[in-house]
Amino acid sequence: MTAPTETTTRPRPSLAVWKFASCDGCQLTLLDCEDDLLALTETVDIAHFTEMSRSTTAGPYDVSLVEGSITTPADAERIVEIRARSVVVVTIGACATAGGIQGLRNFAASGAYASTVYAHPEYIDALDTSAPISAHIDVDYELHGCPIDQGQLLEVLTATLAGRTPVIPGHPVCHECKSRGTVCLVVAESRACLGPVTRAGCGALCPAVGRGCFGCFGPADTTNTGSLASHLVDAGTAPVDVSRLFATFNASAPAFAKEAAAQGGPVSVSRTGPDGHEGGR
Amino acid sequence: MRTGGTATIDRHGLDLLIAALAEAGFDTKGPVVREGAIMPGAIRTSADLPVGVRDAQGPGHYRLEHSGDDRLFDWAVGPGSWNAEFFPPSQELWRSTSTGDITSHARPGPGSTRPLAIVGARPCELAALAVLDRVLLDGAVTDPDYAARRADAFVMVAECGTPAATCFCTSMGTGPAATGGFDLALTELDGGGQRYVVRVGSDRGAAFLEGVPHAGAVPTDLTARDRRLASAAAAIVRTVNSDRVAGLLADSIDHPHWDEIAERCLACGNCTMVCPTCFCSDVSDTTDLTGEVRRDRTWSSCFDLDHSYLHGGSVRVSVSSRYRQWLTHKLSTWWDQFDTSGCVGCGRCVAWCPVGIDLTEEVAVITADDGRAGPASGPLPATESESVSESGSAGGTP
Numbered sequence: 202m203t204a205p206t207e208t209t210t211r212p213r214p215s216l217a218v219w220k221f222a223s224c225d226g227c228q229l230t231l232l233d234c235e236d237d238l239l240a241l242t243e244t245v246d247i248a249h250f251t252e253m254s255r256s257t258t259a260g261p262y263d264v265s266l267v268e269g270s271i272t273t274p275a276d277a278e279r280i281v282e283i284r285a286r287s288v289v290v291v292t293i294g295a296c297a298t299a300g301g302i303q304g305l306r307n308f309a310a311s312g313a314y315a316s317t318v319y320a321h322p323e324y325i326d327a328l329d330t331s332a333p334i335s336a337h338i339d340v341d342y343e344l345h346g347c348p349i350d351q352g353q354l355l356e357v358l359t360a361t362l363a364g365r366t367p368v369i370p371g372h373p374v375c376h377e378c379k380s381r382g383t384v385c386l387v388v389a390e391s392r393a394c395l396g397p398v399t400r401a402g403c404g405a406l407c408p409a410v411g412r413g414c415f416g417c418f419g420p421a422d423t424t425n426t427g428s429l430a431s432h433l434v435d436a437g438t439a440p441v442d443v444s445r446l447f448a449t450f451n452a453s454a455p456a457f458a459k460e461a462a463a464q465g466g467p468v469s470v471s472r473t474g475p476d477g478h479e480g481g482r
Numbered sequence: 483m484r485t486g487g488t489a490t491i492d493r494h495g496l497d498l499l500i501a502a503l504a505e506a507g508f509d510t511k512g513p514v515v516r517e518g519a520i521m522p523g524a525i526r527t528s529a530d531l532p533v534g535v536r537d538a539q540g541p542g543h544y545r546l547e548h549s550g551d552d553r554l555f556d557w558a559v560g561p562g563s564w565n566a567e568f569f570p571p572s573q574e575l576w577r578s579t580s581t582g583d584i585t586s587h588a589r590p591g592p593g594s595t596r597p598l599a600i601v602g603a604r605p606c607e608l609a610a611l612a613v614l615d616r617v618l619l620d621g622a623v624t625d626p627d628y629a630a631r632r633a634d635a636f637v638m639v640a641e642c643g644t645p646a647a648t649c650f651c652t653s654m655g656t657g658p659a660a661t662g663g664f665d666l667a668l669t670e671l672d673g674g675g676q677r678y679v680v681r682v683g684s685d686r687g688a689a690f691l692e693g694v695p696h697a698g699a700v701p702t703d704l705t706a707r708d709r710r711l712a713s714a715a716a717a718i719v720r721t722v723n724s725d726r727v728a729g730l731l732a733d734s735i736d737h738p739h740w741d742e743i744a745e746r747c748l749a750c751g752n753c754t755m756v757c758p759t760c761f762c763s764d765v766s767d768t769t770d771l772t773g774e775v776r777r778d779r780t781w782s783s784c785f786d787l788d789h790s791y792l793h794g795g796s797v798r799v800s801v802s803s804r805y806r807q808w809l810t811h812k813l814s815t816w817w818d819q820f821d822t823s824g825c826v827g828c829g830r831c832v833a834w835c836p837v838g839i840d841l842t843e844e845v846a847v848i849t850a851d852d853g854r855a856g857p858a859s860g861p862l863p864a865t866e867s868e869s870v871s872e873s874g875s876a877g878g879t880p
Contacts, residue, residue, distance in 0.1 A: 240771040384516070398750075425746075428745065
């Protein structure tokens with residue numbers, strides 16, 4: 202028989218989960234952890250997570266997970282407050298790390314979309330751009346993906362709690378295709394695939410089911426988007442389609458935005474803007 | 483039947499051989515068609531092999547075609563190689579669990595207890611395994627899991643009659659005929675007879691061959707085999723000057739062409755991950771919420787920024803320095819380290835580069851005499867590479 206485990210008297214670290222402009226999918230990744238979620242709730246005190254519970258505590262928080270991008274003046278103030286009350290801030294997902302799909306508005310003229318979507322755009326108090334959290338505050342760690350990968354989320358949390366560096370690769374998705382034995386769609390089928398320039402972490406989900414990577418984890422730590430884009434065009438993908446491929450969930454990530462523009466720009470809407478002129482690129 | 487002996491078998495005999503290997507407890511694997519490519523996979527009969535399939539390959543290009551015949555081995559290598567069976571992409575090295583005061587360690591070992599029987603490996607793939615053996619078995623430290631997986635593996639090689647446009651095994655001395663490292667070597671004969679010349683490479687191979695219907699190989703069979711292999715060798719179009727390349731690359735460290743390649747190179751690492759001799763790996767420790775600690779080994783690539791990470795940052799930041807590391811290691815400094823080339827001329831890195839960077843073409847440009855500012859060098863022993871690189875070619879233009 203072993204002696205009973207000593208009960209720790211140290212308070213459990215507190216975890217807060219925050220939402221900005223986003224779809225909640227990354228937060229739900231945490232809820233989807235199932236068995237690991239139970240272990241997590243035994244390890245940390247979940248102090249603020251409105252997808253899970255209405256009860257919240259005021260902080261300060263040991264770890265804050267932040268989902269979503271900054272799109273309004275009010276959110277720009279709120280994120281500064283959260284930073285002030287958090288020891289560690291980890292941004293999660295394409296919105297929080299790169300501005301998200303709503304970052305497409307960064308390609309259009311100011312207010313171009315509000316006037317076409319809302320009957321009374323004067324009620325909309327929004328910033329001109331959708332910006333990543335890191336454009337407003339210092340961020341301790343960024344976790345990419347749309348949505349984030351559950352294994353990577355648990356890795357970042359356990360590493361942070363253990364005081365070690367998370368094991369999160371910066372290399373491209375191609376590593377994951379080759380490791381799992383998935384045949385390259387670019388070489389074997391001339392398919393458009395952003396795997397060679399996209400950060401790994403998903404386990405090559407899309408290529409494994411025969412669909413080209415659409416870059417939802419954003420740029421890898423080294424990218425040569427120009428070489429890939431010109432090869433995809435040579436192999437038969439239209440430049441506008443290559444441009445759109447780069448301009449989805451990480452449209453405003455600098456490496457992808459630059460390539461989307463180099464291929465002619467992703468936005469081909471020709472709607473009437475607020476001043477009567479055509480919106481668009 | 484003795485080592486070096488020859489015989490012929492037919493398709494039925496091949497099926498019986500595969501069945502006998504399975505019966506003897508081997509995990510029988512061979513080339514199979516999967517996801518539009520020829521990949522290593524489980525086989526039960528010869529019908530699981532790429533029957534009537536050919537491949538068309540080029541830089542950044544690979545397609546399978548159906549020939550309509552019933553030949554088994556009229557293709558060259560696909561992206562997957564047998565190295566992954568012996569040196570898997572990821573492997574748990576050990577884990578440790580703590581409960582109260584008790585900490586227990588567990589080491590999972592090499593996995594399957596059944597030895598592998600490969601039916602239809604290519605000669606260049608055997609050459610690659612010999613290179614890996616040199617690295618992982620014959621060095622100062624032996625990789626125990628690799629050794630365990632390699633120990634009892636049975637290898638039936640299929641000599642090449644139909645090379646791809648990306649192949650250059652003749653330059654590297656690894657094909658199209660197999661020279662060793664096999665238990666049995668098959669050569670598929672021309673015509674529709676579904677007959678194969680078999681050469682015996684080991685006592686174990688002889689025993690399995692004797693267990694199935696076979697006939698003595700008559701002189702016309704052996705002539706047909708030689709003719710088939712000679713025509714394969716003649717069909718190979720790509721070349722590398724393997725006698726001189728090690729020294730010439732060592733003399734070209736400052737060549738401007740490295741930067742030109744970097745404009746095309748994606749640094750995606752595909753070339754290293756399809757390479758049958760690449761063995762770089764990363765070892766990482768992780769913890770979970772219950773306190774369990776794991777150490778895993780995963781494939782790594784010299785194209786990774788993290789691969790050259792030392793205290794304070796990565797050493798090879800530019801893509802040109804990473805490509806140069808890959809190419810000069812394969813063809814030049816590998817000699818210094820392991821007294822062999824790291825390249826077997828399989829052409830995978832040419833075909834499976836998403837943007838079609840062709841190792842043979844880049845080597846030709848970099849080692850062309852007019853590509854360097856310094857005087858043209860003769861063959862240089864690889865061991866002189868460091869002193870040679872000092873006197874490099876700063877300012878040279880192609």
